Amino acid sequence: MNESSVNWGRRTAPSLADIEALADAAFKALPERFTRLCEGVVVRVEDFPDEETMDAMACETDFDLLGLFRGRGLTEGEHLAETGAEPNMVWLYRRPILDFWAESEDTLADIVTHVLVHEIGHHFGLSDADMEEIERQASERD
Structure with a gap:
């Protein structure tokens, strides 16, 4: 479907579940390493x-x-869960992501992938x- 055939008059903003689905798909497309x-x-x-x-x-x-x-x-030492410790978590914030998307030429899926990779990557000691x-490899798997 090309952009001109999308009926934007009947579209709603992507929901929390929609962003979660994009994040799940992005994660599944990431390289195994x-x-x-x-x-x-x-x-x-x-x-x-x-x-x-x-x-x-x-x-x-x-x-x-x-x-x-x-x-x-991983850069903070052992990656073993301590008793009572919260799990490692990545938070994606829907409304700021949608606002960024509105000003971008990137797809929403690309932005979600970028945020997901960078939030995980920086805290695991990966360079830009x-x-x-990693993002390039993920986009090739789509």
């Missing part, structure tokens, strides 16, 4: 970060943060070049 690093990582989608996160990240607006990794990365290569 990357997904092995992600064992046990939980991906959550929310509309916006909570106030605590906004304060901790010094955000000026609700739209400043597209995603966030919380947990213990490494993450760009």
Whole structure:
């Protein structure tokens, strides 16, 4: 279907479940060497970060943060779960992602993949070049 044939008058904004489905598809398309690093990582989608996160990240607006990794990365030593420790989590923030998408020429799927890879990648010690290569490999698998 080409863009001119899409009936935008009947479209609604992608829901939390829609973004979650895009994140799941993005994760499944990532190279195995990357997904092995992600064992046990939980991906959550929310509309916006909570106030605590906004304060901790010094955000000026609700739209400043597209995603966030919380947990213990491989660069922080042993990656074994401690008793009572929260799992490693990636938060994707739907409304800021949609706002970014509205100003971008990238597809929503590409943006979700980018945010997902970067939130995981930075906390597992990957360079920007490494993450760009992972995104490139993921796009080839689509």
